[in-house]
Amino acid sequence: MSATPDIAAFACPLPLRDYPHVVMGHGGGGALSSDLIEHVFLPAFSNPLLDRLGDSTVIDIAADLAGGGRLALSTDSYVVRPLFFPGGSIGDLAVNGTVNDLAMSGGRPLYLTAGFIIEEGLAIGELAEVARRMATAAATAGVRIVTGDTKVVERGHGDGVYINTAGVGVVPPGIGVGIEPVRPGDVVLASGTLGDHGMAIMSVREGLAFEAEIVSDSAPLHGLVTAMLAACPAIRLLRDPTRGGAATSLVEIAGLARVGIEIDEQAIPVRPQVAAACEILGLDPLQVANEGKLLAVVPGDAAEQILAAMRAHEYGRDAVAIGRVVERHPRMVVMRTAIGGTRVIPMPLGEQLPRIC
Amino acid sequence: MKHLTEYRDADTARRLAAEIGRIATRPWAIMEVCGGQTHSIIRNGVDQLLPPEVELIHGPGCPVCVTPLETIDRALAIAATPGVIFCSFGDMLRVPGSRGNLFSVKGLGGDIRLVYSPLDAVKLAQAHPDREVVFLAIGFETTAPANAMAVKLAKQQGLKNFSMLVSHVLVPPAIEAIMRSPGNRVNAFLAAGHVCSVMGTWQYPPLAERFRVPIVVTGFEPIDLLEGIRRTVLQLEQGRHELENAYARVVSERGNEPAQRVIAEVFTAGDRAWRGIGVIPASGWRLADAYRDHDAEIRFAVGGITAVESSLCKAGEVLQGTLKPNQCPAFGKECTPRTPLGATMVSSEGACAAYYNAGRWSDSGAA
Numbered sequence: 001m002s003a004t005p006d007i008a009a010f011a012c013p014l015p016l017r018d019y020p021h022v023v024m025g026h027g028g029g030g031a032l033s034s035d036l037i038e039h040v041f042l043p044a045f046s047n048p049l050l051d052r053l054g055d056s057t058v059i060d061i062a063a064d065l066a067g068g069g070r071l072a073l074s075t076d077s078y079v080v081r082p083l084f085f086p087g088g089s090i091g092d093l094a095v096n097g098t099v100n101d102l103a104m105s106g107g108r109p110l111y112l113t114a115g116f117i118i119e120e121g122l123a124i125g126e127l128a129e130v131a132r133r134m135a136t137a138a139a140t141a142g143v144r145i146v147t148g149d150t151k152v153v154e155r156g157h158g159d160g161v162y163i164n165t166a167g168v169g170v171v172p173p174g175i176g177v178g179i180e181p182v183r184p185g186d187v188v189l190a191s192g193t194l195g196d197h198g199m200a201i202m203s204v205r206e207g208l209a210f211e212a213e214i215v216s217d218s219a220p221l222h223g224l225v226t227a228m229l230a231a232c233p234a235i236r237l238l239r240d241p242t243r244g245g246a247a248t249s250l251v252e253i254a255g256l257a258r259v260g261i262e263i264d265e266q267a268i269p270v271r272p273q274v275a276a277a278c279e280i281l282g283l284d285p286l287q288v289a290n291e292g293k294l295l296a297v298v299p300g301d302a303a304e305q306i307l308a309a310m311r312a313h314e315y316g317r318d319a320v321a322i323g324r325v326v327e328r329h330p331r332m333v334v335m336r337t338a339i340g341g342t343r344v345i346p347m348p349l350g351e352q353l354p355r356i357c
Numbered sequence: 358m359k360h361l362t363e364y365r366d367a368d369t370a371r372r373l374a375a376e377i378g379r380i381a382t383r384p385w386a387i388m389e390v391c392g393g394q395t396h397s398i399i400r401n402g403v404d405q406l407l408p409p410e411v412e413l414i415h416g417p418g419c420p421v422c423v424t425p426l427e428t429i430d431r432a433l434a435i436a437a438t439p440g441v442i443f444c445s446f447g448d449m450l451r452v453p454g455s456r457g458n459l460f461s462v463k464g465l466g467g468d469i470r471l472v473y474s475p476l477d478a479v480k481l482a483q484a485h486p487d488r489e490v491v492f493l494a495i496g497f498e499t500t501a502p503a504n505a506m507a508v509k510l511a512k513q514q515g516l517k518n519f520s521m522l523v524s525h526v527l528v529p530p531a532i533e534a535i536m537r538s539p540g541n542r543v544n545a546f547l548a549a550g551h552v553c554s555v556m557g558t559w560q561y562p563p564l565a566e567r568f569r570v571p572i573v574v575t576g577f578e579p580i581d582l583l584e585g586i587r588r589t590v591l592q593l594e595q596g597r598h599e600l601e602n603a604y605a606r607v608v609s610e611r612g613n614e615p616a617q618r619v620i621a622e623v624f625t626a627g628d629r630a631w632r633g634i635g636v637i638p639a640s641g642w643r644l645a646d647a648y649r650d651h652d653a654e655i656r657f658a659v660g661g662i663t664a665v666e667s668s669l670c671k672a673g674e675v676l677q678g679t680l681k682p683n684q685c686p687a688f689g690k691e692c693t694p695r696t697p698l699g700a701t702m703v704s705s706e707g708a709c710a711a712y713y714n715a716g717r718w719s720d721s722g723a724a
Contacts, residue, residue, distance in 0.1 A: 206473065208473075266367075279361065281473075332716060334716070337400070337401045337402045338365050338367055338401070338579075339365065339366075339367050339370035339371075339401055339402065339403070339406065339579045340367055340370065340371065340402070340405075340406065341401055341402010341403060341404075341405040341406060342402050342405065343399065343400060343401075343402055343715040343716065344714070344715055344716020344717075346694075346713075346714040346715075346716070349694050349695060
């Protein structure tokens with residue numbers, strides 16, 4: 001050896017931004033991290049609050065609450081494989097999912113935070129596309145991404161990218177979703193077809209090709225909620241039936257409110273291709289995830305009025321009443337089957353498992 | 358959905374149920390052999406439409422339920438072996454062995470893959486020549502052709518890293534065992550439509566004759582089931598005991614002959630233990646000697662693993678139809694889908710899970 005290598009003087013011959021894939025250094029907090037933020041995230045999310053790049057973002061919340069009202073906060077983490085699927089991407093889910101969590105308390109979503117846990121080796125182009133989809137979803141939903149974080153984990157320790165978003169929204173004065181108790185005589189509404197998202201994911205993940213493509217329903221629902229509340233401010237309860245599907249939400253509602261719920265199998269809206277895919281795999285559409293649907297418990301005498309408002313909104317066109325709240329069998333959800341029998345709807349246990357035959 | 362909605366029609370269901378009510382004059386106990394039929398009966402509430410004279414007894418036809426505990430333990434041992442890719446149908450993943458299930462092996466680092474077809478496991482073996490790929494081949498006659506085809510293909514392609522843990526069971530010997538059991542109270546059988554789509558109906562007339570028992574090949578939708586029950590009750594009331602095919606849109610007398618040929622080539626019949634019931638002579642298939650190189654039981658030397666069942670579990674009586682799931686003392690207490698003592702509580706086709714999930718926690722029913 002002729003000389004001691006001088007590590008400090010070593011310079012990477014490649015310009016930083018020319019890494020085609022995420023490397024561990026992108027999470028190191030140094031120049032590579034800055035590069036990622038500057039070339040991937042800022043171009044997508046740019047707004048005056050984010051562009052200051054402070055350690056925290058300071059919001060003039062008094063201005064947002066000028067008309068009165070209360071703050072709503074929510075957080076959710078998004079892990080989905082594949083990152084892109086028919087009808088959406090992890091980016092759409094990360095925005096719409098948190099927006100919808102805020103909307104279910106009647107909140108108008110305003111600000112989101114975004115944390116990215118990125119797997120080493122993810123193509124920068126894919127990451128940029130995820131960010132672009134997030135930005136589009138945020139613009140559609142009318143929310144701003146105002147602060148964020150990135151970390152990189154070693155290859156094999158993540159599915160490309162995991163995203164956490166937290167959201168801040170404002171619940172206007174006079175809106176009391178979730179405060180008025182659910183009671184017998186109330187009606188249960190669904191904003192549209194159930195099971196679309198879960199079966200869209202399953203069809204691409206398991207490589208099942210169906211004649212008619214199944215498309216995720218990922219969508220922001222606060223506009224629909226606003227329209228519903230305008231029709232009837234006394235809506236009792238709203239739920240977005242994501243993981244675990246409508247069955248989970250209904251069983252939760254019956255348990256929390258200590259009421260019985262009766263649903264009508266024939267009234268449950270399911271797209272033919274989703275119903276067919278569920279038949280093939282032995283799954284129950286009621287247990288399959290949705291990302292752009294809500295269930296509402298509303299006063300019986302206001303149901304028609306609310307349904308009319310929902311059907312006038314693009315994300316509620318197929319809204320229908322699927323059941324009612326009853327006094328008997330408290331904490332239980334009972335389905336009236338198409339042929340006139342009954343069965344209790346259970347809380348799904350965990351993963352949905354395709355049956356053997 | 359075409360080919361389905363017409364078999365779920367409420368008016369037709371009511372008409373058939375009323376017709377059954379008119380013909381039934383005495384109590385009859387009818388066993389649906391297949392777990393898929395049990396599932397559909399409970400899910401749709403078919404039994405709630407029947408007159409009190411007609412009782413349905415849920416038979417041993419859920420392959421997940423009758424797979425012996427030691428087969429599960431052997432599967433867990435193989436799946437935990439370093440370097441193995443272990444492939445299974447979905448509902449086997451949660452079936453408890455003596456310790457843990459395939460999910461827990463996966464949690465500890467085992468490479469467990471959920472597949473929809475055994476041929477997918479063969480593809481995995483092609484793609485990973487450095488790994489041992491094992492497929493857990495369970496099921497009745499219905500799943501046997503695809504399983505047989507997978508082994509046949511693997512052998513043809515010289516795939517040395519593909520093997521199968523086989524636990525296949527057969528319907529006709531089970532019907533015979535039930536009819537011979539001292540406590541039997543089954544008056545008639547609904548034969549499993551999908552098993553017959555493979556095997557045909559020719560195996561059943563001798564059984565109907567020998568035990569003087571009506572056997573009606575029946576499908577899985579509510580209207581199929583009610584029509585099967587109607588024909589069965591009619592035979593019983595008229596004192597007939599014949600084989601009838603109420604699922605002719607799928608099942609023929611001779612069945613799927615190419616499928617039967619590949620089964621006969623790859624598998625050989627032998628005595629087989631049924632979980633909760635015991636050994637039934639000539640009631641199972643194992644790999645024929647020509648395919649023993651692909652037998653996972655031999656390759657991984659797990660044949661010595663034995664197991665002891667929970668003493669609380671009455672799955673055997675449930676499977677033989679002498680006990681309703683909600684009459685078991687452990688039902689809904691020590692034994693739930695979350696903490697299953699026996700496989701009948703695990704599989705969605707298992708009678709205990711079907712009862713639990715449909716809220717039938719007491720004899721009177723919940724709703």
